[in-house]
Amino acid sequence: MNEVIETILNHRSIRKFEDRPLTHDQIEKIVTSAQAASTSSYIQAYTIIGVTDKEKKERLAELAGNQTYVAENGIFLVFCGDLHRHEIAGRMEEKDVIPSLESTEKFMVALIDAALAAQNAAIAAESMGLGLCFIGGIRNHLAEVQTLLKTPERVIPLFGVAIGYPAKSTDKKPRLPMSNIYHENEYQQNEEQFIAEIEDYNRVISSYYEERTKGKRKDRWTEQMANMLEKKSRMYMKEFVQANKFDLK
Incomplete structure (x- = not known):
């Protein structure tokens, strides 16, 4: 590299x-x-x-x-x-x-x-x-x-x-899986696979926050985004x- x-x-x-x-x-x-x-x-x-x-x-x-x-x-x-x-x-x-x-x-x-x-x-x-x-x-x-x-x-x-x-x-904050970001030739629309990948990412982010805050925080990525976007x-x-x-x- x-x-x-x-x-x-x-x-x-x-x-x-x-x-x-x-x-x-x-x-x-x-x-x-x-x-x-x-x-x-x-x-x-x-x-x-x-x-x-x-x-x-x-x-x-x-x-x-x-x-x-x-x-x-x-x-x-x-x-x-x-x-x-x-x-x-x-x-x-x-x-x-x-x-x-x-x-x-x-x-x-x-x-x-x-x-x-x-x-x-x-x-x-x-x-x-x-x-x-x-x-x-x-x-x-x-x-x-x-x-x-x-x-x-x-x-x-x-x-x-x-x-x-x-x-x-x-600590470096984990990003979304590459498969969620990079689509080849056209936008991939397998929602079941998309949700499964997001659920995996939710677990990664929750663990990241829990370790970083010593258990004070363990919110998931989708939870964080939905709460933020709900507020104008x-x-x-x-x-x-x-x-x-x-x-x-």
Whole structure:
């Protein structure tokens, strides 16, 4: 196994970091690695905001649901879907690009570009011995996040990534069986087999939690997912996205 694959397979979320900032060189390597990710039609529809200011990180931690590791890390990167610069490009070239920018397709391009860039950044950071945790909690209060980060129209903060030197590592969390994720040539629809595989996975996850928490927790994966999805969350998102000129037409 080569070192790249080993780094990828060794991924786990880190939620406790040393009080130690990243160097400019480390940040540059992480960001340029993010920029090396594939991008649809060369559009590069994302922006990365590196938050190092202590007060801003503390406010982001509060907005994300009081997650302390959003504030206590080497740097907090916020990945944004960004079509603002493309509106400017249209004005510079005297072309009407607005209908395209306000399409569902370009919204999806911005999301995909940002996710691809973030995964490259994550691999780069972990290859340097750093740890990280993706943070979707910033979407709890996006209007406040936008105000804090001073983002213009057509820019939406999507998620954050807390990066730093791990102060405490965690066990690697088991993933779904490959047969549930990878289908060859067409989507396999043998539900009996699917459920059997999920039941096996439930047992693996339940044992994982029970061992990790010394018996305090042993929920199954399907139980965890159903309980989470039963509760409505961030239901304001469609209106928020449209108000920010991503009209989903």
